Amino acid sequence: MLVEAYRLIDELENNKRLSVNKWLRLIKAFNKETAAYAAEKAIRIRREIYGDDVYIRGLIEISNICKNDCLYCGIRHSNKNCDRYRLDINDILECCKEGYRLGFRTFVLQGGEDPYYTDDILVDIIKAIKTDYKDCAVTLSLGERSEESYKRLFDAGADRYLLRHETANELHYKKLHPDNMSYNLRMNCLKSLRKIGFQVGCGMMIGSPYQTDENLANDMKFIEEFSPDMCGIGPFIPHADTPFKDKSAGSGELTCYLLSLIRILKPNILLPATTALGTVDAFGREKGLLSGANVLMPNLSPVAVRKKYSLYNNKICTGEEAAECLVCLKGRVKNAGFHIVESRGDIKLI
Numbered sequence: 001m002l003v004e005a006y007r008l009i010d011e012l013e014n015n016k017r018l019s020v021n022k023w024l025r026l027i028k029a030f031n032k033e034t035a036a037y038a039a040e041k042a043i044r045i046r047r048e049i050y051g052d053d054v055y056i057r058g059l060i061e062i063s064n065i066c067k068n069d070c071l072y073c074g075i076r077h078s079n080k081n082c083d084r085y086r087l088d089i090n091d092i093l094e095c096c097k098e099g100y101r102l103g104f105r106t107f108v109l110q111g112g113e114d115p116y117y118t119d120d121i122l123v124d125i126i127k128a129i130k131t132d133y134k135d136c137a138v139t140l141s142l143g144e145r146s147e148e149s150y151k152r153l154f155d156a157g158a159d160r161y162l163l164r165h166e167t168a169n170e171l172h173y174k175k176l177h178p179d180n181m182s183y184n185l186r187m188n189c190l191k192s193l194r195k196i197g198f199q200v201g202c203g204m205m206i207g208s209p210y211q212t213d214e215n216l217a218n219d220m221k222f223i224e225e226f227s228p229d230m231c232g233i234g235p236f237i238p239h240a241d242t243p244f245k246d247k248s249a250g251s252g253e254l255t256c257y258l259l260s261l262i263r264i265l266k267p268n269i270l271l272p273a274t275t276a277l278g279t280v281d282a283f284g285r286e287k288g289l290l291s292g293a294n295v296l297m298p299n300l301s302p303v304a305v306r307k308k309y310s311l312y313n314n315k316i317c318t319g320e321e322a323a324e325c326l327v328c329l330k331g332r333v334k335n336a337g338f339h340i341v342e343s344r345g346d347i348k349l350i
């Protein structure tokens, strides 16, 4: 069994593809030994391309107002206990100013699907950031929009777009989302973003409710075929004010194993050690880096709203993951054997 898993990991390294059935066997083979074997390869591969560099992104959570009702998410529309806020252009530029001073050269604007952010408003925000900070990249993570809308945001200067596919299995998608949301629409959004020219990121939660090993195998096959520039994966963590409040959290160790497999599959991919990974394990982000991740996304939102952007319970948002404590984070990254660099951190073409 162990030998077979090692062989599959070698095959993945050599061929950069596996059949769904082999992906499934590799996922089922997850244990300490296979994880260590995959991590060693992943680290070697990332060092060949990115050296010890770790890219940082300043995460600005621009709004927790959302028209959607994803069953897992703490800022879902139906959550009446959520204290709603939104940032305007001045608030966002203030965050960028502080972020630039701290050394960030990528700003990620993430939020719920808040109708306030029309194309016109977003275009103004993007142009303002790109005018003031010419050496910075702007990443958007604002959910599903029309292709025309994505095009306008791209033309305004946005560089990258993160839209997790959440699951590459339509039946599983239906268990995580209300009836009015559509698996095909989400997948089509990803295709539009790619077509328009964004650097695109997809991704999924690990251990989301009803997720099977088969679902994860489909996710890996999807990542293989879609070949994103970035991939965000993190453990599912329940939120008390959602229908999934009693579901158990996903595993940090399995997340790390999958980070390693994604690195082996796509050697130059931009792969964050996510906040969710840092939440289920105090050393989650270090472990993520040691599994092949090469990106960190510290929180740059105004301190007053940070606790309100609560996708899941106990989200780390006042400690070392916060942008202000970049000095602490730099120390932790250094202890793990890497170093944070001050650059846009674009994908390296190989």
Ligand code: SAH
Pocket (backbone or CB within 6 Å): 072, 073, 074, 110, 111, 112, 113, 141, 142, 143, 144, 162, 163, 164, 166, 204, 205, 234, 235, 236, 237, 238, 239, 276, 311, 312
């Ligand atoms: N509205 C945007 C941003 C969503 S928040 C969009 O639709 O893309 C970013 C990611 O957080 C989501 O894509 C989801 O994968 C993750 N997330 C949401 N709730 C979570 C939870 N309870 N546990 C872990 N991750 C969660």
